[in-house]
Amino acid sequence: MHDFAKLPLLLKELRLATIRNLWEPFARQALEENWPPDRYLAILCEHEIDARLQKKLKRNLKQAQLPAGKALSTFDFSHAPTLNKAKIQDLADNTAWVNNKENLLIFGPSGVGKTHLAAAIAYGLIERGIRVLLTSTTALVQKLQAARQQLCLPQTLAKMDSYQVLILDDIGYVRKDEAETHVLFELIAHRYESGSLIVTANQPFSEWDSIFADTTMTVAAIDRLVHHATIIEIVSESYRRTHCRHNK
Incomplete structure (x- = not known):
């Protein structure tokens, strides 16, 4: 299987749901704007962390x-x-x-x-x-x-x-x-x-x-x-x- 096709499966296995949803549109933007790889990866990670924090906040509010x-x-x-x-x-x-x-x-x-x-x-x-x-x-x-x-x-x-x-x-x-x-x-x-x-x-x-x-x-x-x-x-x-x- 080509790496491009495997990536969504790998991200799902790693439970990186936000990155799995965003990697393609950000990849296109990265190519269009000539981002270095580290910037592309950092932006994806920031969105993943923010989504997890929001999910945790929602869960904690419900439990409180x-x-x-x-x-x-x-x-x-x-x-x-x-x-x-x-x-x-x-x-x-x-x-x-x-x-x-x-x-x-x-x-x-x-x-x-x-x-x-x-x-x-x-x-x-x-x-x-x-x-x-x-x-x-x-x-x-x-x-x-x-x-x-x-x-x-x-x-x-x-x-x-x-x-x-x-x-x-x-x-x-x-x-x-x-x-x-x-x-x-x-x-x-x-x-x-x-x-x-x-x-x-x-x-x-x-x-x-x-x-x-x-x-x-x-x-x-x-x-x-x-x-x-x-x-x-x-x-x-x-x-x-x-x-x-x-x-x-």
Whole structure:
């Protein structure tokens, strides 16, 4: 078989899908414009790499399970004037805190945009190659409980290590049940200095005894979370209630 005819088969075998689709039109352009071979090869490789990055980004966005439309551009900072917008933007743009296995804790009453803010930061991180998963804390705790009953909790926790950032949304809704709070503590302990957590909470730390089964566990959990952490407090009235009043 002539090399020209073999090339698509070879590229398919090598899983170079983008190059397989583009090598012919770029070959014609290279001949017309008298490109050197290294330029032709470099351009094909650049397109292959870009296509793979876009595919990875799309896959990571899907796996992250972020709510649609919750970008920083759609967050109403005027409703929460105490927030440092530049700091929030930096958390989304700069991955250093994730690389350093630091945490982000977002506090505020219900309806002020804690989940929106966490998701918006996550969107920015994903665009920079960070793998993220957002989950309600209650749902995750139930999953971990099931794993413990099946004697595979360590393996389940290890699987979550593939996510550089794990978002525990609404941690305060976990029931004060020994089994639930124990696996939640195990998750926090497992992630300590090994992976970043973003935690959203309605209650301040002083009320976290309502989450964990005993004071000792509460103190230990808080200690692990706040070490190497950025803490953001949203001081505002519920956006949903305000929006409802304005629309009456």
